[in-house]
Amino acid sequence: MSASTSQLDTVERAAASSDTPQPWAELGLGEDEYARIREILGRRPTSAELAMYSVMWSEHCSYKSSKVHLRRFGDLPAETPLGKQLAGIGENAGVIDIGQGWAVTFKVESHNHPSYVEPYQGAATGVGGIVRDIMAMGARPIAVMDPLRFGAIDHPDTQRVLPGIVAGVGGYGNCLGLPNIGGEVVFDPCYQGNPLVNALCVGALRHEDLHLAKATGTGNLVVLFGAKTGGDGIGGVSVLASETFDDEGVGKRPAVQVGDPFAEKVLIECCLDLYAAEVVEGIQDLGGAGLSCATSELASAGDGGMRVWLDRVPLRDATLRPEEVLMSESQERMMAVVTPDKLDEFMAIADRWDVEATVVGEVTDGTNLQIHWGDELIVDVPPRSVAHDGPVYERPLERPAYLDGLQADDGARLARPSTPEDLKATLLQLLASPNLCDKSWVTDQYDRYVRGNTALAMPDDAGVVRVDEETGLGVALSTDCNSRFAKLDPYAGAQLALAESYRNVATAGAIPLAVSDCLNFGSPEDPGVMWEFSEAVRGLYDGCLALGIPVTGGNVSFYNQTGETAIHPTPVVAVLGVMDDVARRTPSGWKAPGQMLYLLGRTASEFGGSTWADVVHGHLGGLPPAVELGLERELGEILVNASRDGLIDAAHDLSDGGLAIALAEGTMRYGAGARVWLDEVCERDEIDVFTALFSESAARAVVAVPRSEEVRFTDMCSARGFAHARIGVVDDELDGIELQGRFSVTLEELRHAHTGTLPAAFAH
Amino acid sequence: MRIGVVTFPGSLDDQDALRAVRLVGAEAVPLWHGDEDLRGVDAVILPGGFSYGDYLRCGAIARFAPVMGALVPAAQGGLPVLGICNGFQVLCESHLLPGALIRNDHRKFVCRDQVLRVENAATAWTSDYEQGQEITVVLKNGEGSYVADERTLDALEAEGRVAFRYVGQNPNGSYRDIAGITNERGNVVGLMPHPEHAVEEGYGPSVDGLGFFTSVLAQVVRA
Amino acid sequence: MGNVVVDVMLKPEILDPQGQAVAGALPRLGIDQFIDVRQGKRFVLTVDGEVTDEVLAAARRAAETLLSNPVIEDVVSVRAEQDVEAVRAEQDVEAVRAEQDAAAAESAR
């Protein structure tokens, strides 16, 4: 190895030079944290150890501000409506049983900041990272989703980042051969300078293929495989190098990681062949904090120690220092624990896929993680202290003072449309608004068909993919969050996100089973933000308890703010559901003439945080719609049972924009028109037509019922005492929607309003 | 009846092509890019995907894979070969078909349900369609714009070798709305859209793609 | 270590959407001098040693077989980087001319 050992900060040297000043503050460590490291080690850390602790104890890796709150999720019953979780929070991703010997694993993660700096690569590597998490559970990744948030549609920042982010999500996922089955595109000025790029991956596995990230078995080998290690994403540790490096060398280290989806595709196939050959004891992906994280987590979760020969790591850039090799976030790498007798077979499989694999360490019977560089020992630490026993903070919380004023400003004064013409104009205005408009300019850049198992994707309510080709067993997924609701009330906002996602999955006909989340917030050092965070977690916890589904994993992204201003709290919630046969899934639009449209649920005048208030009046205030999870659960059961028993042919949940938007989308989906009457509903719920059309009350859906099943369907609703009202009939002779006694709107008018917005904003 | 599907590193729709072959009752035979061996199959499909990442030009590197050493002479000798999307690009790079595929004129990847007109229902892969029949299959690619010089285009038209044309708006800037072409003999066919994504009720826009696979079945049985 | 530079451009008669997109975007940045833009590829091939004639011949073979598709592309040039470097240092036409003169004077000595 070319490294001149004279400059190396070895364990021996650290022990002998306790007073040497170290750049802990520049590395983001607090004084007490540095002191704690010294106490753990009984000496000062070496540069490499300092680098490791600093990144593993960072907010991103250690969850030090969120841990006390997230612990709640661990108190939820570790059971889904179908049975025990096979792996939960704390693993790379949660794993749940979906029956017939199959399991699925899914998780959402954020890649917000990198995507702001370099939109294409930031988004691409965001997809790459979450896919490796899923692979690390022993699963084959089967689909991805991408909840995205941007600033105002016409803001220059949005113009800069959106095309790159969308191209990056597509560029990586398409090349990986993973269908993109859904996501979100939301615009709000609060995300200017801080777009959110969340990425979800779902994978499928047989129960016996479950793999965990732990290094056990003394003498077992630690194999690094995949791409070579370069200087990617190690900007932060350059302060360490600056002691030993000339400034030029340091400046050359890129903070941006570039993804190679082809390398990852090959890595996926290679991993699956390795699992099938049963040559892997433990496996871990390399993501944030690279080798530091992978080695310490594997060792920490195991029962012994680990020895690593860092200088054996294949490098793309020979000038990297050991600390940098430890810290590098080069993409498309995995680490496996392999028994010596299976190494040859392991290597042969890697070779077949042209994947470079190198033994870089071994499991020992010691207690420490020991990392060598040539003949020198440069890291000697208890792995738990790095990976799992990081600092935990109880950050101060304070309900923001502005909230009372915000909630009091309930929008009652906002002028409401009353004439038929105004109602129609409002409908078209909302349909064309950036958050409700057709998203196909984005989603057409994603392959939704690859692998041939996609049963539903955009623009339907949930993505649905087949898992088992023999039986049609499959899963449905949706991600949702209305951050305007969360801004008004983070507790209710998180529950509304959960409720919407749950409802979307049930609308497709799947039984909701489990939750993953991505909690995007401002700075945890701001007590107001921290309060929002704790409220959102509390809301999610209570919500999951009420719905009887566990949180199986997720991700926290803090520091999403520009200057002092934080984004709206954005707890993105993903719900996964299961279907015995996805061929039975319920689409979100109607086709068959004569089918009756039913509105399920009751409507109240709820316009706090609504799309109408936003689009028409630029107003945010009041309280979000009331959440009643008991009702959501009943609605879910009705939708799932009706789908299973063939009582409905289409279903669309009601959310942003209310009934008016659901009717318009259901009509535009296949072009079959609908005749609609709302007088009975207005009378029953004591509301006006405007409220019936645009209120955003929760726990509602509209369904299309074949005439022959009408009695059975209404009996089912009545038996449960669930509000249902016949509001229309599908009529394919009719052009668009006729709202009786009010207005008619043609398909062309609807489509024109709906489809023009994104192309006008981005197609140049 | 054995139909082979080649897997290159980075192939994505190989499983889908194998499934389509099974659905029409043929034996699906996986072929490996590194083997100079066609395992005695009666027809070969080069599937969609991003072989070798498609980094240089789509299909450019796959063209030099060992399996192509066996495939090219076999195709020249009359073996039915279908190139779908990336497979079409490989066929053009290998000069089994004329022309080339370049970046879409709008410079974006596009995935959508696409109507095609079958312009030549006499090839090994289209005989189960009617001349002029319109079918709906899946289009998904970033570099699907078919280009060739005028002389080649005129020759293709004159010889009836334009096998498929896009109906409605041209999705990618392909010259003369060309979606797929065939060689003189009609055994080698390449197209950008994906018939293998339209073979099962519920998992694609239609089942219009089945005709490709039933056609070749009939062809080989006849032969 | 030496480098060979291979330049490949789309044939003039082939549509170049990327170049067109650049051409369309430049005026929006207030750069309106350019009436056309074409985008091509530049490869830098590195050898562990000098750029000999054999190396250049190998690069030319790579350029013709793999790096370009003759149906749509032209290999514009294949040359040793040092020759490119001679030009690269220059920042504009004037400077290049001056340098050439100087070089000429030098080699005439």
Add this chain to the structure above:
Amino acid sequence: MGNVVVDVMLKPEILDPQGQAVAGALPRLGIDQFIDVRQGKRFVLTVDGEVTDEVLAAARRAAETLLSNPVIEDVVSVRAEQDVEAVRAEQDVEAVRAEQDAAAAESAR
């Protein structure tokens, strides 16, 4: 009409999957001299007139803002095509040298 050539390459420390793919494929063609390949972009900007200093300045501005992404790429050079042409005609190092000598002799006259 005049052309300006802008060469853009990924920064050396940034992963270049495209170049790697080429590097991996060359040996399969029996071309095994090259230990590394990097792939970049080459833009040809056309002006309706001469390549003046202002045109070069505009091209340089285009290169820095639109044609390259400074986070991951370097603008390797921006120059008038005639200067490139001077080199392009050459097919190998020897020929370039001879030409340079000739040019030198010429300009020394």
